[in-house]
Amino acid sequence: MNYVHLKVRRQDTPEGLSYWEEFRVPYEPEMTVEHLLTCVQRDPVTADGLPTTPVAWECNCHEESCGACAMVINGRARLACGIVVEDLNEPITLEPMATFPVMRDLVVDRQSMSDAVAGLDAWTEFDGFRNGPIPTMTQATRDTCASLASCIMCGACCDACPQVSERSPYAGAFYIAYALLLNARLDSPTGRARRLDALRGPQGIVGCANVHNCDIVCPQGIPLATVNAQAQWQVMKHAVRSFFFG
Amino acid sequence: MNDETTKIVVVGGTIAGMIATIAAAEKGAHVTLGSCVPLARSSDTTFKDGIAAVVYPEAYGDSTAQHVRDTLAAEGAGVDEVCVQRMCERAPGFIRFLTRAGALFNRTSEGDLEQHSAPGHTQPRIARVDDATGSHVVRILEEQIRRFEARGRVERKEYVVPLSLVFDEEDRCRGVVIMQRTNHACMALKADAVILATRRYAGLYGNAPYTPHGLVIDDAQMTTQKGLFAAGSCAQGYYGEHALDGNVMAAHLVGGAYAGESACLYVAGLTTHADDLGSSLFERASDREEKFNKEIMNRTEGENPYIVAADLSDVVEKGACDEGELNALEERAGKTAIPDQLSWWNDGLIVTRDLQNKIVLARMVAQNDLK
Numbered sequence: 001m002n003y004v005h006l007k008v009r010r011q012d013t014p015e016g017l018s019y020w021e022e023f024r025v026p027y028e029p030e031m032t033v034e035h036l037l038t039c040v041q042r043d044p045v046t047a048d049g050l051p052t053t054p055v056a057w058e059c060n061c062h063e064e065s066c067g068a069c070a071m072v073i074n075g076r077a078r079l080a081c082g083i084v085v086e087d088l089n090e091p092i093t094l095e096p097m098a099t100f101p102v103m104r105d106l107v108v109d110r111q112s113m114s115d116a117v118a119g120l121d122a123w124t125e126f127d128g129f130r131n132g133p134i135p136t137m138t139q140a141t142r143d144t145c146a147s148l149a150s151c152i153m154c155g156a157c158c159d160a161c162p163q164v165s166e167r168s169p170y171a172g173a174f175y176i177a178y179a180l181l182l183n184a185r186l187d188s189p190t191g192r193a194r195r196l197d198a199l200r201g202p203q204g205i206v207g208c209a210n211v212h213n214c215d216i217v218c219p220q221g222i223p224l225a226t227v228n229a230q231a232q233w234q235v236m237k238h239a240v241r242s243f244f245f246g
Numbered sequence: 247m248n249d250e251t252t253k254i255v256v257v258g259g260t261i262a263g264m265i266a267t268i269a270a271a272e273k274g275a276h277v278t279l280g281s282c283v284p285l286a287r288s289s290d291t292t293f294k295d296g297i298a299a300v301v302y303p304e305a306y307g308d309s310t311a312q313h314v315r316d317t318l319a320a321e322g323a324g325v326d327e328v329c330v331q332r333m334c335e336r337a338p339g340f341i342r343f344l345t346r347a348g349a350l351f352n353r354t355s356e357g358d359l360e361q362h363s364a365p366g367h368t369q370p371r372i373a374r375v376d377d378a379t380g381s382h383v384v385r386i387l388e389e390q391i392r393r394f395e396a397r398g399r400v401e402r403k404e405y406v407v408p409l410s411l412v413f414d415e416e417d418r419c420r421g422v423v424i425m426q427r428t429n430h431a432c433m434a435l436k437a438d439a440v441i442l443a444t445r446r447y448a449g450l451y452g453n454a455p456y457t458p459h460g461l462v463i464d465d466a467q468m469t470t471q472k473g474l475f476a477a478g479s480c481a482q483g484y485y486g487e488h489a490l491d492g493n494v495m496a497a498h499l500v501g502g503a504y505a506g507e508s509a510c511l512y513v514a515g516l517t518t519h520a521d522d523l524g525s526s527l528f529e530r531a532s533d534r535e536e537k538f539n540k541e542i543m544n545r546t547e548g549e550n551p552y553i554v555a556a557d558l559s560d561v562v563e564k565g566a567c568d569e570g571e572l573n574a575l576e577e578r579a580g581k582t583a584i585p586d587q588l589s590w591w592n593d594g595l596i597v598t599r600d601l602q603n604k605i606v607l608a609r610m611v612a613q614n615d616l617k
Contacts, residue, residue: 012588012590013588013590038552038556041550041552042550042552042553042556043550044550044585044586051585053585053586053588054552054585054586054593054594056591056592056593058283058287060283060287060288060289061287061289061291061292063292065291065292065378065380065381066283066286066287066288066289066291066292067286067287068283068284068287103428103591104590104591107591110284114284114286118392118395118396121396122389122392123347123389123390123392123393123396124346124347124348124389124390124393125393126346126347132342132346133342134301134341134342134345134346134358134359135345135346136353136356136357136358137350137353137357138353138357139353139354139355139357142350142351142352142353145350146350146375146376146382149350149382149385150378150381152286152291152381153286153287182348185348185350
């Protein structure tokens with residue numbers, strides 16, 4: 001029988017130390033990394049034959065649309081449900097995304113992402129939620145917005161970016177993409193200026209050093225390098241405009 | 247009574263749960279929304295087929311009545327005519343709401359909503375966002391939840407698992423016991439009304455009759471248990487086993503919001519509120535769950551619950567499972583031991599507790615298949 005050689009960086013508690021554990025998982029064609037972890041749950045025994053605990057990780061949708069299972073697979077942030085063992089070199093190493101605090105094993109706390117987005121006033125205001133007609137929108141605008149809106153908040157862009165760390169307030173490429181989405185989507189002029197100010201602030205584009213790792217790792221294929229360049233241009237126009245017209 | 251005191255708890259961060267929260271908050275209630283995953287990571291993100299709603303009746307000669315006829319013709323016996331009528335009438339309002347809130351439905355070259363065709367629908371009446379309608383709707387609803395959070399109208403609790411419901415002496419539903427996924431701490435959330443919009447309803451149902459297609463509901467979307475409402479995949483009647491494309495999401499939106507509004511009306515008619523009941527009822531309920539958790543965690547000898555859960559889903563997926571198989575699984579489920587003693591982010595505990603719920607559901611499916 002063929003086995004898949006798996007190495008997992010584990011950590012029991014947020015305060016605990018991390019350690020490596022290796023597993024030999026019976027191979028099945030086209031099994032995903034998520035599937036490997038499921039096998040470890042059912043048979044939590046290390047490669048040395050010692051009993052251990054199941055590896056903790058998050059997964060909800062199993063089809064690359066919820067972003068929960070993002071983790072570092074062979075050195076790169078990816079979705080565990082979206083990659084099969086045939087596409088990976090062995091041993092397959094799994095680590096939690098280093099940018100975020102570890103909760104347990106591969107589970108990380110991504111609350112900082114939600115907090116950053118909440119700071120953008122990321123919502124549309126209403127007088128009453130059933131009233132009002134359908135506003136028209138051109139296909140071109142819709143397509144631009146839809147690409148930005150395909151972000152699943154997995155955090156891969158934060159993990160891959162050398163600029164996102166506890167030493168820097170920079171939120172990450174997802175934040176810039178969300179701000180641009182809101183400004184492209186909503187026609188509220190006040191909100192727009194406030195969001196451009198936020199993008200000019202410490203969480204925003206000044207933190208980006210144009211390394212463009214985000215662009216490479218984004219599992220949704222959002223062109224984040226282009227997005228960041230657009231944001232820089234918009235913020236500059238906004239800065240010049242507010243300098244002259246207040 | 248003062249609207250400020252209306253306390254509603256919604257169980258389940260699904261599309262139905264989120265729209266129920268928004269609808270109740272719009273009516274002035276204070277809503278606590280509990281979800282076992284972050285709202286943005288709901289498995290409802292996987293809905294792909296769009297939302298069925300007649301938004302441009304003139305353009306295609308379509309009508310609500312035609313949508314009702316198509317639905318009844320295709321889904322037949324499994325559905326309730328009143329629910330279907332409500333869904334078809336109200337669905338267009340939700341398309342308008344979602345679009346204004348920023349949902350990026352596909353557009354025609356003129357900038358109107360593109361209406362897609364699908365088998366069973368005699369006219370094109372489906373709004374889609376490429377092949378990711380679920381993800382986009384989840385995002386828009388989460389944004390609206392955030393809007394109410396900023397105003398103190400909604401409190402979201404993520405990474406909490408619902409364990410049981412709390413009933414008062416008059417058998418009215420008064421709350422729900424939840425467990426933190428991190429440290430497994432249990433707490434009872436007090437409520438004047440509870441709305442279930444979770445797939446975990448089987449273990450929660452109290453004495454309310456339910457079927458594999460959800461809880462039995464009345465015209466106000468209340469279950470037979472007073473104060474307990476159901477929406478989304480918990481509510482029976484909106485769609486059958488072979489739902490037409492777009493009808494499921496339409497039903498979850500319409501039914502969810504209707505449950506939120508109905509719950510507010512129900513609370514307005516109450517004379518006593520959850521806050522008047524004292525805390526011992528709620529403490530007892532959460533103590534009971536803590537005790538059960540400890541009992542499970544203390545088991546050292548037994549089968550791995552993940553294996554029993556996998557076998558159970560195999561049996562259910564295969565279909566037509568017999569009584570004997572289920573009895574055997576139930577016996578195994580009662581004798582599991584988690585291969586992990588740590589009371590911190592231990593999903594084995596949730597899997598163990600879910601086993602009982604899943605067996606109850608599997609029995610319902612089996613009995614239904616026999617009929």
